Amino acid sequence: MDNLGHLTPEDEIFLDEDVLRDDYDPSRILERDEVLNRYLQMFSEVIRGKRPRNVFVYGPTGVGKTVGTHLVLDRVREDADGVDDVDVTAVQMECRDLNTSYQVAVNLVNVLRESTPRSSISTTGYPEGDVYDMLFDELRKADTTHVLIALDEIDNIGTSDNVLYKLGRCNNRNSAKFVDPDDTKVGLIGITNDSTFRDSLDPRVKSTLCEHEIHFPPYDANELRTILKDRAADAFHDGVLTDDVVPITAAFAAKRSGYARTALDLLYTAGDLARSSDDDVVTEQHVRQAEEEIQQGAIVSEITSLSPQGKLVAYTLLALDNEGELPAKMDAFYAWYEHAARLTETDTVTARTVRDLLNDLVINGVAKMEEINRGQRGGRHYRYSLAAHPEMIVDGLTEDDTITELDEQRGGKIFR
Numbered sequence: 001m002d003n004l005g006h007l008t009p010e011d012e013i014f015l016d017e018d019v020l021r022d023d024y025d026p027s028r029i030l031e032r033d034e035v036l037n038r039y040l041q042m043f044s045e046v047i048r049g050k051r052p053r054n055v056f057v058y059g060p061t062g063v064g065k066t067v068g069t070h071l072v073l074d075r076v077r078e079d080a081d082g083v084d085d086v087d088v089t090a091v092q093m094e095c096r097d098l099n100t101s102y103q104v105a106v107n108l109v110n111v112l113r114e115s116t117p118r119s120s121i122s123t124t125g126y127p128e129g130d131v132y133d134m135l136f137d138e139l140r141k142a143d144t145t146h147v148l149i150a151l152d153e154i155d156n157i158g159t160s161d162n163v164l165y166k167l168g169r170c171n172n173r174n175s176a177k178f179v180d181p182d183d184t185k186v187g188l189i190g191i192t193n194d195s196t197f198r199d200s201l202d203p204r205v206k207s208t209l210c211e212h213e214i215h216f217p218p219y220d221a222n223e224l225r226t227i228l229k230d231r232a233a234d235a236f237h238d239g240v241l242t243d244d245v246v247p248i249t250a251a252f253a254a255k256r257s258g259y260a261r262t263a264l265d266l267l268y269t270a271g272d273l274a275r276s277s278d279d280d281v282v283t284e285q286h287v288r289q290a291e292e293e294i295q296q297g298a299i300v301s302e303i304t305s306l307s308p309q310g311k312l313v314a315y316t317l318l319a320l321d322n323e324g325e326l327p328a329k330m331d332a333f334y335a336w337y338e339h340a341a342r343l344t345e346t347d348t349v350t351a352r353t354v355r356d357l358l359n360d361l362v363i364n365g366v367a368k369m370e371e372i373n374r375g376q377r378g379g380r381h382y383r384y385s386l387a388a389h390p391e392m393i394v395d396g397l398t399e400d401d402t403i404t405e406l407d408e409q410r411g412g413k414i415f416r
């Protein structure tokens, strides 16, 4: 095996690549002053010793909701430290793997018990009512005046949203699980990257949780540039990035999604490409290559693994794009989807399911969604368009016979 190379610990490119990883907790959050200050102000009642508001936090994936919440809750705790008779426990819990209210409640009991002598409970086997009793008991017994509970990725609990209702109004005297505010004042923060989740909530939950909202919008290229520049200074050795690397990375990420996560991942991949080709510097070329690799890999495998209905939705996007009909509102989109389903003799799913499938495509960078708010009267609308290159979606769909036959029926407009 003479040709097998060697591994070496030397790294001429990265000073600390962990700084670009997703689980890195940045000490600075940039370009979010306005949103974070508004977010912080939501807790002004806490510092005055009053009952907290419940807050609904939404925005796409990777735009700072988790790190921003962390920072805001730290600041609330810190500010409460300076005030007599106010002290705050803040719990930030990830609900990614918790898909029922029951699981959320059990995990909360255990998180709240961490700082007590009481032992944690098993994640299964209790009647639901007992788990809620334990949860509200923990809240009553908390040794701080306020408990703020931030539940991240709450959309995972789907329509099993009982726990949100109970937690959100437990300080109300008429609540079945009443927690006397004189014992503990409880505030609930629900965080989601599914902006349609709000609309799928039970109306009672919605009015409890969503009275106060904080929206984290995607970043523009300038904002991403600031974030990348700051992070790159800690991640790379001095002088390793050519001047155009950060601006072009920001521009690509802004075009693709506007998410900081996308931008950081792209910069990391570009650096990794330079390192694995033994180059001394990271250049625009590495960024371009990284962008292509990331886009192709992610999108193609995303599309390939879609359900048959998901593929039909992806094809509908392509067809509308091909006909110059994007961005499209949901009703126009659904009408075209129904047409495609008829042609393939597939059963149609409801508009709500199609919207969910489209939102999955948004989360995975295939589609883009913009919210159009026409004020109180007009309500909220969403318009969908393509975020990925059409060729990548085509690549992901070419192996699917139903879709290729559908395209043939339409005169081979897309898969020529």
Ligand SMILES: Nc1ncnc2c1ncn2[C@@H]1O[C@H](COP(=O)(O)OP(=O)(O)OP(=O)(O)O)[C@@H](O)[C@H]1O
Pocket: 021, 022, 023, 024, 025, 026, 028, 029, 030, 031, 032, 059, 060, 061, 062, 063, 064, 065, 066, 067, 068, 192, 193, 216, 227, 260, 261, 264
């Ligand atoms: N304004 C910012 N300044 C510095 N880093 C940021 C900023 N916004 C996001 N990031 C970084 O982007 C990554 C994703 O951020 P975060 O986890 O907060 O996103 P999110 O909106 O909670 O996404 P998700 O909904 O997927 O959980 C993290 O690595 C975070 O450090």
